[in-house]
Amino acid sequence: MIGDDLGDQRMRAQASEPIGLSNAFWQRQDVFAALRARDIGQIFRLVRQYGGMSQTRIGIAVNLSQGKVSAIMNGSAQVTTLEVFERVADGLAIPDPARIALGLAPQSVIAAISPRDTSQAPSEPPRGTPPTVGLVRSGEDEDTMRRRDFVGLTGTALFSAILQPTSASRPADSIAGIAAALTDYSTPTGQPIDLQALTHAVAQAKGTYQACRYTEVTAMLPxxxxxxxxxxTTMTGDARHRAYVLSAEAHHVAASILLKQDDKGLAWLAADRSTQAAHASENPLAIGSSTRIITRALMDGKHHDTAVLTASTAAQRMDSDLTQPNHNDLSVYGALLLSGAVAAAQIGNRHASAELLDEAEQAGRRLGHDGNHMWTAFGPNNVLCHRVNTALTLGDAGTAIDHARRIDIDALPINERKATLLLDTARAFLIWSKHDQALHVLRAAGEIAPEEITSRPATLRLVRDLLATAPITVRREAREYAESLGVSA
Known part of the structure; x- marks a missing residue:
């Protein structure tokens, strides 16, 4: 009897353990389709199939009886209320991209819209608290705010699901929120912003972008x-200048996301806002950094001559003003030179491109390492990455691959730069008719940064080109890979 009791206790303890499902599970095509359809019964069935979870364990996780779970799984009961959807998402620890597909606000946004507890008025968020907590003004009921946010995201998610179902959540699903924020010209109102919390939140957004978690950062941005x-608008003195620096950085992230989504109009608007805020801050580093995103927007709009002039002029101004540059100065200066080199290559100006790359290489040597000062990821290996890109742009695929072989990819400090390098290398291999190696490098990029593959139109076009030109020896493998991304010839 005692042994039976201990066995029952052990089984109950095991059943109550948190459910741990990998991100790969939530990215499966069948799982994502169930999320889009908001079919909780199918989600439970897939959790049981691939996660080995019993109905009892699922029920404990989502706070439903085993009988209720069984009824949902066999279709005799349906989940229709927001409260139960949220309970399921929380109990199964559904990650943010999958939450968005289900029509729920991501956890990062839920944190941001939670009113602050002002009873103790802490000067900074407690350790472990997401940096976005405390940005939104108090005075609005929590349920009202969560309901408002849920309705907005649900509408976006469901509309996207109807018109263009995909096998993965995409940043484009939430671009409407960024558009609304960028085009809001009303006089802003609300309680004063906690500048320290805002600083943390901007840093979180920039770090999330550089980690290539584009769906997550897109949800943060509005x-x-x-x-x-x-x-x-509300701050004065030094605090206002700091707020303008943060505005320049936040709009820089927004423009970067929009450029990756090929949204030229909104990208230009965000880049211009970044530059205006940087100049209002009167901070030379902020001005130099925002010039990089304006240069990218100009290149994206095919204004390459202006892009070269903009980047090189800003770099020259920094060079003349800085007698003893520190790491931040060298990084922004070098990144501006690299932007100009890429723009010069776009118009076939080999001499100007090579000259700017050589100057950037000298700055990289002076810096002496690959860092991420001022969020630039600048350093000697990053200069080599841009040599790969410019050689590819100028039609020298073999030279691009030679440069790529010299790069220590592990020394690159951010995933976004690693993935960009791998995609440029894949393009070079494709031009060189090395389809098998192009496919291998593409898969490596997907391992490092899945959303660089699944969510970017330019990358999906590359996959389509690979599929269309693959020789018979690679065709089947290329087709299977393309189909896993929902790409057809």
């Missing part, structure tokens, strides 16, 4: 852009 706008 509220963040509104918060920096309020800060710039």
């Amino acid at each position: 509220e963040l852009l509104r918060a920096v706008r309020i800060a710039c």
